[in-house]
Amino acid sequence: MRTQRQPALRTTGLRKAFGDHVAVDDVGLTVPAGSFYGLVGPNGAGKTTTLAMAVGLLRPDAGRAEIFGVDVWRSGVEAKSLVGVLPDGNAMPERLTGREVLTYLGLLRGLPPGVVAERAAELLSVLELDSAERALVIEYSTGMRKKIGLAVALLHAPRLLVLDEPFEAVDPVSAATIRTILRRFVTGGGSVIISSHVMALVEQLCDHVAVISGGRVAAAGPLAEVRGGGSLEEAFIELVGARAEVREGLAWLTS
Numbered sequence: 001m002r003t004q005r006q007p008a009l010r011t012t013g014l015r016k017a018f019g020d021h022v023a024v025d026d027v028g029l030t031v032p033a034g035s036f037y038g039l040v041g042p043n044g045a046g047k048t049t050t051l052a053m054a055v056g057l058l059r060p061d062a063g064r065a066e067i068f069g070v071d072v073w074r075s076g077v078e079a080k081s082l083v084g085v086l087p088d089g090n091a092m093p094e095r096l097t098g099r100e101v102l103t104y105l106g107l108l109r110g111l112p113p114g115v116v117a118e119r120a121a122e123l124l125s126v127l128e129l130d131s132a133e134r135a136l137v138i139e140y141s142t143g144m145r146k147k148i149g150l151a152v153a154l155l156h157a158p159r160l161l162v163l164d165e166p167f168e169a170v171d172p173v174s175a176a177t178i179r180t181i182l183r184r185f186v187t188g189g190g191s192v193i194i195s196s197h198v199m200a201l202v203e204q205l206c207d208h209v210a211v212i213s214g215g216r217v218a219a220a221g222p223l224a225e226v227r228g229g230g231s232l233e234e235a236f237i238e239l240v241g242a243r244a245e246v247r248e249g250l251a252w253l254t255s
């Protein structure tokens with residue numbers, strides 16, 4: 001089968017400019033099948049833009065993205081059937097309850113109604129959203145929105161999960177549940193890409209990592225290689241560069 005030996009995701013030469021500002025410049029990433037891949041970088045580095053182009057949500061100015069060898073822009077429907085995405089920000093119908101969102105999007109994915117109902121109930125229960133049964137998504141907290149977004153990403157049992165900051169604003173108990181779900185997904189043969197600002201979490205979960213800085217890949221590969229002899233945080237600061245003016249500025253804060 002074509003997809004079996006291919007990387008879960010391969011991007012080559014991805015580029016995106018917003019006006020004069022080049023947000024992503026020549027980004028090439030290879031995410032091996034079966035890996036748990038972390039994408040880290042400072043605010044505004046281009047992580048969200050890269051992931052959005054990689055999964056077919058944002059058209060690149062140049063470059064390609066393939067999911068298990070399927071071109072995201074030429075064969076969008078096939079590529080999207082292989083991937084579950086938790087995008088940045090609000091990207092779902094808000095005037096529906098969590099269960100209605102899952103039902104609606106599950107049916108749109110072409111899943112049989114019985115399967116959608118069964119999976120929706122299980123996801124809502126495991127992610128502890130069943131108590132919000134009658135609440136509209138617009139009433140959800142930020143963390144609850146992350147969790148329903150994750151449920152949507154998992155619903156069609158994709159082979160690759162691409163999750164933009166899945167742990168942001170999520171309480172510790174839910175975060176532990178999500179970690180368990182994601183680890184189990186990888187153990188079962190799935191592949192996961194997460195972006196995160198929490199280096200300790202990336203070190204704990206991921207076996208591969210890419211550091212993005214200024215829209216470019218500063219380092220990428222197996223976690224042990226990227227962090228060298230030290231911690232990922234040390235490698236990150238080394239690669240990205242600490243800002244001298246912050247160390248020296250804000251003198252007026254000290255009396």
Ligand SMILES: Nc1ncnc2c1ncn2[C@@H]1O[C@H](COP(=O)(O)OP(=O)(O)OP(=O)(O)O)[C@@H](O)[C@H]1O
Nearest residue numbers: 018021022023041042043044045046047048049050
């Ligand atoms: N729709 C847009 N219009 C204009 N500029 C944008 C747009 N989206 C992103 N940018 C710019 O592109 C750059 C990369 O943004 P992006 O959101 O990809 O960074 P990020 O690494 O995900 O940041 P963060 O860690 O803060 O979420 C930033 O300078 C941002 O201001």
